[in-house]
Amino acid sequence: PLVVPAPTGVMDLPALREALTRSRHPLLVTATAGTTDTGRIDPLTDIADLCTTHGAELHIDAAYGGPLLFSPTHRHKVHGLDRADSVTLDLHKLGWQPASAGILAVPHRHHLDPLHHRASYLNAEDDTEAGLPDLLGRSLRTTRRPDTLKIAVTLRALGxxxxxxxxxxxxxxxxxxxxxxxxxxxxxxxxxxxxxxxxxxxxxxxxxxxxxxxxxxxxxxxxxxxxxxxxxxxxxxxxxxxxxxxxxxxxxxxxxxxxxxxxxxxxxxxx
Incomplete structure (x- = not known):
């Protein structure tokens, strides 16, 4: 993987363009919407344009800044978020959720198909048919608790x-x-x-x-x-x-x- 400098706190676009041009088969660019140290947001639309030009997928770490989408006053700061191939949000920040309440968002349901992989040692088909809980379908982290319900209740209650x-x-x-x-x-x-x-x-x-x-x-x-x-x-x-x-x-x-x-x-x- 190539590390693109961010001398002003956000991704250096000329450096990203050069890295994508030099790479024969660029696979993935990771941008940030809300850095840990300063909360700054990369130029998401410009990065998405470069990814489209060079055929690279775009992941945006919006753990901190993603919920700005809810605010008409501040959502312009994350303009371009919708062009990502995947987005992560961590709603224990600007979502007021438990620390483990993270979300992986993708534009289409079929992008999550790899998560449907089954392992016999965790979920034997006959056990599932007999009514035992299907752990793989409840959380990305298998046996860890899913916090989806808490997120859903908050969204329904507050809107x-x-x-x-x-x-x-x-x-x-x-x-x-x-x-x-x-x-x-x-x-x-x-x-x-x-x-x-x-x-x-x-x-x-x-x-x-x-x-x-x-x-x-x-x-x-x-x-x-x-x-x-x-x-x-x-x-x-x-x-x-x-x-x-x-x-x-x-x-x-x-x-x-x-x-x-x-x-x-x-x-x-x-x-």
Whole structure:
């Protein structure tokens, strides 16, 4: 497999074109709609065009950003998702499901035919006919629990408009957090959020200080922040997924970071 660079956080289209041109038989291109570190989305339509030109299939990892489809306000960000040969969604993020609730989506049912392969040691035909559960037909992971029912109930209960409301509120909170960081002279914002991931760090702090701030907040039960190393620097990562987050919650988070930064700079025991 060829690794295509993403120097700006999304796939480099000229590099992808060159890789597909050099490959005699390109098989599959994997794009991302919502990267783990920054939440950025690859140029899906342009990538789909290149795949069509070079005869390669397209898979889109939309684990994070796929549910934006529910929102009329934000669905344009994943335009081109429908051109993929397969899409993965992880609804424990912007779907508010259990962690194991993942979906593999394909345009036509027959694309799932390989999953109908049967193994006699798991499902002997006479056992199935006798009424024993058919494990292979219940989950891609065989004996692991299927979470399809939870997803179906959520979709039925909330509908597209209900999920859109939760998504819009969550993304609005992320943009508000970015605004607050921009207005705070002691904090640096990495970039405006594409989805709901906001990267920031104390101005002038080194990576050791950033890591210490994160661990201290975590171990003291004050805040759970992720970390992302991008642009040759370590950043605090706030991935907002709670539509009930309030502006006061965001102010409190930034106050905690600011206070802890000052304590570390002055050599005090962090409060």
């Amino acid at each position: 597209r408009s209900g999920l859109a409301d939760l998504i819009d509120r969550t993304l609005a909170a992320a943009h508000h957090l970015a605004d607050l960081i921009d207005e705070t002279p002691t904090l640096d914002l990495y970039d405006r959020p594409t989805i709901s991931t906001v990267l920031f760090r104390p101005t002038g702090a080194d990576d050791t200080t950033v890591a210490t701030i994160r661990r201290t907040l975590l171990t003291r039960g004050r805040a759970v922040l992720g970390r992302a190393h991008t642009g040759n620097r370590l950043w605090l990562k706030a991935t907002l997924l709670n539509p009930h987050t309030t502006p006061q919650d965001l102010h409190t988070l930034l106050d905690l970071v600011d206070r802890l930064t000052n304590d570390l700079a002055e050599g005090k025991t962090p409060r």
